[in-house]
């Protein structure tokens with residue numbers, strides 16, 4: 549069953565008269581199934597972040613609609629959308645976005661505090677996620693005393709505390725070395741396989757994309773093609789590279 553449906557999304561930045569405007573998305577339709585693990589790739593400026601922001605309700609399309617679990621988010625009012633996003637979505641960004649004044653444990657708990665969850669429930673959730681992502685021993689530390697990979701695993705845990713239906717991630721390995729990137733992508737695999745959550749990410753990183761079930765390629769604001777994983781990770785990585793070579797644009801991280 550599809551958890552996310554995007555229908556003919558158009559996004560124009562700037563004046564609608566056309567003078568100085570940029571058409572970032574030009575009729576994008578996309579369907580993501582429950583428990584699917586999908587990467588969006590494409591050259592710089594092709595519209596990836598714009599698409600992710602519209603699918604996750606951060607930004608509004610100029611036209612077209614997005615429905616999540618059967619609910620049209622483009623028709624929701626401000627407060628209703630904010631509540632829906634808090635309950636249904638988890639976010640992971642390149643920059644980790646942790647609060648330096650809070651410990652790892654407090655950072656993970658924060659979204660549950662906002663939801664006024666019971667302390668025992670919050671404690672259990674933090675312990676379960678910390679165990680799953682191997683960050684139990686750093687729960688009492690502050691973000692500036694842990695590595696980038698540990699910070700990102702903290703951010704991934706925080707994104708999951710309210711049991712979202714979908715995790716949106718924008719370049720989640722962009723600030724990590726190759727070893728930490730592999731660990732983060734294994735965390736996303738666990739999110740899909742063990743927590744039965746859908747993951748949609750934007751990446752320039754071919755290695756990261758090779759962990760996904762499917763890669764959607766975007767060029768000049770349009771869906772260019774998509775490929776589904778078959779065979780080994782290495783075989784999928786080679787096919788992704790072949791598609792990117794056809795797509796052209798900037799050099800990708802490998």
Ligand SMILES: Nc1ncnc2c1ncn2[C@@H]1O[C@H](COP(=O)(O)OP(=O)(O)OP(=O)(O)O)[C@@H](O)[C@H]1O
Nearest residue numbers: 561562570572590591592593594595596597598599
């Ligand atoms: N707020 C904005 N105002 C005006 N134009 C914008 C804005 N945000 C993005 N754009 C333009 O829209 C197009 C798509 O940008 P977007 O950031 O979605 O691409 P991207 O594929 O994520 O790029 P990158 O890989 O470099 O991050 C680009 O031409 C960009 O310059």
